[in-house]
Amino acid sequence: xxxxxxxxxxxxxxxxxxxxxxxxxxxxxxxxxxxxxxxxxxxxxxxxxxxxxxxxxxxxxxxxxxxxxxxxxxxxxxxxxxxxxxxxxxxxxxxxxxxxxxxxxxxxxxxxxxxxxxxxxxxxxxxxxxxxxxxxxxxxxxxxxxxxxxxxxxxxxxxxxxxxxxxxxxxxxxxxxxxxxxxxxxxxxxx
Numbered sequence: 001x002x003x004x005x006x007x008x009x010x011x012x013x014x015x016x017x018x019x020x021x022x023x024x025x026x027x028x029x030x031x032x033x034x035x036x037x038x039x040x041x042x043x044x045x046x047x048x049x050x051x052x053x054x055x056x057x058x059x060x061x062x063x064x065x066x067x068x069x070x071x072x073x074x075x076x077x078x079x080x081x082x083x084x085x086x087x088x089x090x091x092x093x094x095x096x097x098x099x100x101x102x103x104x105x106x107x108x109x110x111x112x113x114x115x116x117x118x119x120x121x122x123x124x125x126x127x128x129x130x131x132x133x134x135x136x137x138x139x140x141x142x143x144x145x146x147x148x149x150x151x152x153x154x155x156x157x158x159x160x161x162x163x164x165x166x167x168x169x170x171x172x173x174x175x176x177x178x179x180x181x182x183x184x185x186x187x188x189x190x191x
Contacts, residue, residue: 010111011035011137014095014125016043016151018065019158019176020075021167023149025083028076030139031114032085039107040076041095045069049096066155066184069094075172082171100128109134117141158182159189 013031017024032038044065067075073092080090096102103109112135115125122141129136149167157164158181165173176182185191 006033006035008035008112008137010037010039010108011114012039012041012095012107012111013114014041014043014097016065017072017076018044018067019151019154019168019181020072020079020172021149021151021154022169023147024151025079025169027116027139028080029083029085032080032090034114034137035112036089038085038090039111040080040090040092041097041107042069042072042076042092043095043097045094045096049099063185063188064152064155066181066188067179071175071179075175078171078175079169082169097125097128100132103132103134111135112137114139118144118147155185159185159191 011031011034013028015024015027028038028040046069047062047065076092077087081087093106095106109132113129114137115122115129116139117123117126118141126136126138154164154167157167158176161182168176
């Protein structure tokens with residue numbers, strides 16, 4: 001980690017993390033570099049409370065959400081710890097991303113809100129933040145083809161019994177195997 005003083009006191013970063021992969025960790029660490037305390041909001045914490053999003057209609061499907069909120073919390077916590085981030089310098093909370101009026105119940109509204117933008121869904125989230133008068137910091141904006149790893153790539157490899165472990169932080173593969181995520185994905189897809 002960088003030893004200089006970060007420009008922000010508190011930052012909020014978010015993601016579904018279905019399945020947390022190496023580029024997710026890069027994103028989390030980029031946010032942490034910019035603040036003393038990072039609040040990680042796990043989106044879609046409760047599948048029954050997710051609104052349909054025209055800009056990303058598949059984000060709420062069962063096949064794209066094999067992990068529970070608690071399992072994703074465990075992945076985020078372990079990934080950050082293995083990257084050397086002190087547990088005192090981050091918090092993990094649920095974040096109902098597509099109901100901005102509820103953010104105030106989960107995250108500090110005076111924080112800076114970090115995000116990356118790859119598509120219309122990223123632009124929609126930025127719009128949600130701005131509609132609430134939040135301070136927004138775009139970490140990067142690239143095209144989908146420049147994005148790198150996606151959780152869908154990891155899930156697809158798991159369903160096809162192809163190697164996927166190299167796409168996730170090394171200490172997370174055992175959790176995903178123990179939880180039989182590949183089996184869950186195959187069941188949901190009728191495989």
